[in-house]
Amino acid sequence: MALILSLETSSPVCSVALHQGGKLLGQSELRLEKSHSSHLSILVNQLLENSQHTLSDLAAVAISDGPGSYTGLRIGAAAAKGLCFALNIPLLAISTLQAMASQVAAYTAGADNFLFCPMLDARRMEVYSAIYTAGGTEMLAPAPLILESDTLAEQLAHHRLLFFGNGAVKFQPLVADQPNAGFLSGVEPSAIAVGALAQAAFERQDFRDVAYYEPFYLKEVYTTTPKVKN
Missing domain, CATH: 3.30.420.40 (ATPase, nucleotide binding domain)
Known part of the structure; x- marks a missing residue:
């Protein structure tokens, strides 16, 4: 049965989950602002270790596709693409x-x-x-x-x-x-929910191109140039 790692970084909550054949094996999350870039890989490694698996056991990586935080989505996409490329496994993108x-x-x-x-x-x-x-x-x-x-x-x-x-x-x-x-209150994006839909996407072979995948930002990101002080 396919072992799928799911990543959710579209919101301030950074979460990861591991499913096998659609069954949840474990999950971990961190509720610290701007912690995605520094803690995502740590959460992944800890989850795999706690579930007695290694990266080489993964059949696919599923990413929360957006919309959501531009920076968070970029961090999650980069991590997912890096894992898929290094392990030569497919990338799944699930609507947030x-x-x-x-x-x-x-x-x-x-x-x-x-x-x-x-x-x-x-x-x-x-x-x-x-x-x-x-x-x-x-x-x-x-x-x-x-x-x-x-x-x-x-x-x-x-x-x-x-x-x-x-x-x-x-x-x-x-x-x-x-x-x-x-x-309803208290409902937040979750890697568990991403993983729950990832098995069906895996079976459909609804894979994304690892080289060219971009998250679904929904809106253009606007940036401003700081004013030059005289």
Whole structure:
């Protein structure tokens, strides 16, 4: 059975997980700001050692594809590509938003009665979001959304939606009188959720080109040039 290492670096939480044949063997995470570059490889090595495996046992590496933190996604992609290249194994890329939706749906009673809407903070009143069914069908493609009182009004008029992720808290007061809107707290991107979807991607041979893979940033990254002091 395929041993798959999953990396999640799209948020401030740096997490790794190990699945074999779709079964979780172990996971580790660190909740320190800006710790991804210095601690990701340590978490990977510790997880493999604790599960009595080595890098050479891996059949693939799965990466949280984004959207999310630009810097975090770059760090995760570089680590995943480096492992895949060195070990000559395939790279899997799993949508961050879809993984979050799948994670919540798995623990929601009567999940088929809801649509699942992860929201990741994109600063100000903007979020990265998408909508999925309990079975993972994409009902609204990942996109940046400006949060207003009528955002997703059409969907809320016909469906019960569950909102979660660190961007959902900004949307909640805008739809406080909407009976079809439900909100969950404490849901964050997780390498466990990435790994849970990675087995099916591995079986489909949905592999990414290690040389040319880039995360799904969703929006262009804007940089500014510091002003020159006179």
